[in-house]
Amino acid sequence: NGFTVVQTIQAGLDVESAQSVSRKQLPKPATSLVFIKTHKTGGTTMASILNRFGYRNRLSFLFNKGDKVHGHFRLSKLAQKKPRSFLPPLCVATGDYKHYKNYSMMTAHLRLLPNLVQLKRFMKSDCKFVSILREPSAQWESAFSFFGAARSMHISKDGRGNTSVANIATFLSNPKFYWNTAKGGHAKYYSRNGQLFEFTEDGAIHDYEDTVNDIIKQLDLHLHLVVITEYFDESLILLKNLMNWSFRDIIYVKKNARVTHSNITEEQREKIREWNSADILLYNHFNRTLWQKIADQGASFERDLRTFRDLMRDYSAECGIEDNEAARKGQKMLRVGHVTSNNSVFCKRLVSENYETTKMIMARQRLGALCGVKRSKVI
Ligand SMILES: Nc1ncnc2c1ncn2[C@@H]1O[C@H](COP(=O)(O)OS(=O)(=O)O)[C@@H](OP(=O)(O)O)[C@H]1O
Secondary structure (H helix, E strand, O other), X not given: OOOOHHHHHHHHHHHHHHHHHHHOOOOOOOOOEEEEOOXXXXXXXXXXXXXXXXXXXXXXXXXXXXXXXXXXXXXXXXXHXXXXXXXXXXXXXXXXXXXXXXXXXXXOOEOOHHHHHHHHHHEOOOOEXXXXXXXXXXXXXXXXXXXXXHHHOOOOOOOOOOOOHHXXXXXXXXXXXXXXXXXXXXXXXXOOOHHHHOOOOOOOOOOOHHHHHHHHHHHHHHOOEEEEHHHHHHHHHHHHHHHOOOOHHHOOOOOOOEOOOOOOOHHHHHHHHHHOHHHHHHHHHHXXXXXXXXXXXXXXXXXXXXXXXXXXXXXXXXXXXXXXXXXXXXOXXXXXXXXXXXXXXXXXXXXXXXXXXXXXXXXXHHOHHHHHOOHHHHO
């Protein structure tokens, strides 16, 4: 349309600044959010958006101090953790446990229902609860490969990241049998209804329909937004509006995508869906509620989505983002990384891996009460 990249980004920013004029009457951007990160759903892409926002706005994160790279809590329960397992909020001295509260963000792996009470105790009171779900056959295939389920079920010696469709065919010939041979761990938890598992009170793998529907009802009460991976951009517009954030805040680069996937047939996909019937109920429910929320937005929604996608394209060009089939150190599976030809802080943060942002957030909170001291004196 004759616009240069800079002009279109400027146009996008104009939309934002037009918004910020009317924003004077709107509430300030919300800064308090719990993101229940689920596995193999696009959770890392979501966490990278939220962590970037939190880092830029100097927010305090509830992270598990014991996991120095990611801060995940995984299966542990907050009720069994003492505050000394967390990093202090910004500007609170390490060890001043009675002030380990009013955290703004939580973006790590943590199961929701067993931790609701404690989350409410440690997080700010106006905190929004968000999570993410992916079409179950796609999420299952990603998890089966990533966690090396074939090896743990003695199907083959193939380890983590293997995408052999023969392993999946063997598994699907008798799912219950193979699943029961796995002792435990992620390979087991995430190869049957692994998405529901992220939320349940007792950590059991449920598939009785009434029980699943009860759990869904509870989740519906507590979750303000469930992102649907297949409608990631649409979901982000809802997030932006829920939090009163800007378009720029939700710009993202897709993280953790594998270079190769198992080439499963439609018939196999159907079997995977049958095997993951609880996840299907969960996904269908929140896919429906996503579209209800979109309908509630009215005509502005489509306009917002177009603006956002234009901006995404423009930032990608402006940052000179390129795919880079990077084999990560110590990991056998090939995943797509990204590089930028532009040295701006924004572009660099956009392409950086989520754990790098997490590391910066954690390093800042480790300063404890030293937060008031000028950076140059501390570092
Ligand atoms: N925005 C967006 N849209 C669609 N799909 C996306 C997106 N972001 C990540 N992905 C896909 O999600 C898979 C990685 O999920 P996670 O980041 O949750 O994995 S992890 O649990 O943190 O290891 C991984 O799936 P597979 O490639 O099938 O393994 C990614 O490709």
